[in-house]
Amino acid sequence: MQLDPPGTDALTARSSRVVNARKLQRRRARDKAERFLAEGPQAVREAIGAGVVEDLFYDLDADTRHSDLIDAALSAGAHVHACTDDGLAALAETVTPQGLVAVCRFLDQSLPAEGALVAVLHGITDPGNAGTVLRAADAAGADCVVFATDSVDPYNGKCVRSSAGSLFHLPVVRAADTADALDLFPHAQILAAAADGDDLYALDGAGDLDAPTVWLFGSEAHGLDEATAALAHRKVGVPIWGKAESLNLAVAAGVCLYASAAAQRRKLDWCHVNRLSRIYPARRVRAVALVVHVFPSGLRPSRLPFLDSFRSRQEKDV
Template structure:
């Protein structure tokens, strides 16, 4: 641990960390920002090999002892910084006193899906909160991988990382340039691809057939447009989640969570 307190919000390393809010900088530096005690703890506990530096405030927050211990055990440098420095690095309006700079990684889609039984493919998902929430739900449901395809948001976007609350570090996350690339890898891995779409067949019929009990890759489309006809045609089946009440529809993250858990229940039944 560095005993000196980093106090200059305009220091070069502070500016470099703050620049990671931009995709171009993340790609050029090969790094991304992890904000908040929960996400930093999960980084240090599950992927300490990625952690480069932890910047923590000088206060006496409940999380500090654990973060210090995890960083020390992993051999990760931890630096004390003023609240102004933490705020300058953070993208959040109300930073929580700790940020980490981590090295980004690339997982090939085929490697991420090899041996998988439950996968979420996020195609053209643009909202970072939605992307992070679906990734977190996939992790909670025991999914084996998450794939971002097409023009989806960068999984290392600070808001995505934050909204996963650490799930980003629990399972393989890959990026495919096209949906076709992701689906080809899914088929090669023995997964049935299911498009989540309001124009699809009834989910309960597919469940009764036993379709959900086998290896499945769910494809979730753009928040506003969903999946195009061409996208749906590339999948093996299209299924819809029934609406029993008066709600017009469910948002992406809620629908994805239900479908992933429904599949997990079937696979474990």
């Protein structure tokens, strides 16, 4: 760990360390150095937790507001540097810098052997949308996110910020070709998100979403081209019941990923009887009916603590 020696002047926009770090705002420099910038306390906190921070730059105000993160970076072995306002502004890509910018190593990630839920991005060039899809995939418990053909660099500054730290939580892989990326998941169904696809909720009702799934998402402006959409087993759309013309890509992706995640978790809940006691009250009647149907001889009350109260209510109703 290393803190700039006492008495060292705060780094300015012309300091060599700042100048070199600023080069990472360009993709070519990031790929060459295998380093990227993470801006803001949330991203920096997750980067420190992932153990990938090499340098941390902070302004004098952050020395007070985010002293815990500065201490954590020091404990993790990072080089820590105080900056003037203009020095930090040179590294930050936001209008109002949040006081912290970290230089991080590329994440050493590999694809899961068998992903139950995966998002593949094809031709998504808007870093804000891409980062928000990554954040939604993380929240839904996805196993991996693949940035495939012509998609934005996941290490792009705006993409990193939009992911709100999720970049550091799950495998994020860059793939040159979408078709090759899909071949890596031979045991999963491939669903292409498309406005003219089958109704998402109809598929859910039919039980078609609980299998291992790779969701394929295209750009918000153009969607998926025909050749890429043809790589999927079926096209699926989120129904619009109001008057909106369409859904934002990241919103639609979040809906699709959560629908699959919920279906997969319901399947796990109902396949393992000892987990049924955790079901919320609104689902208990359906859960009991299912269990009694699967095990007609009945179940021990100790396995389903809410079963006796359910039966007593039935008797009262009669």
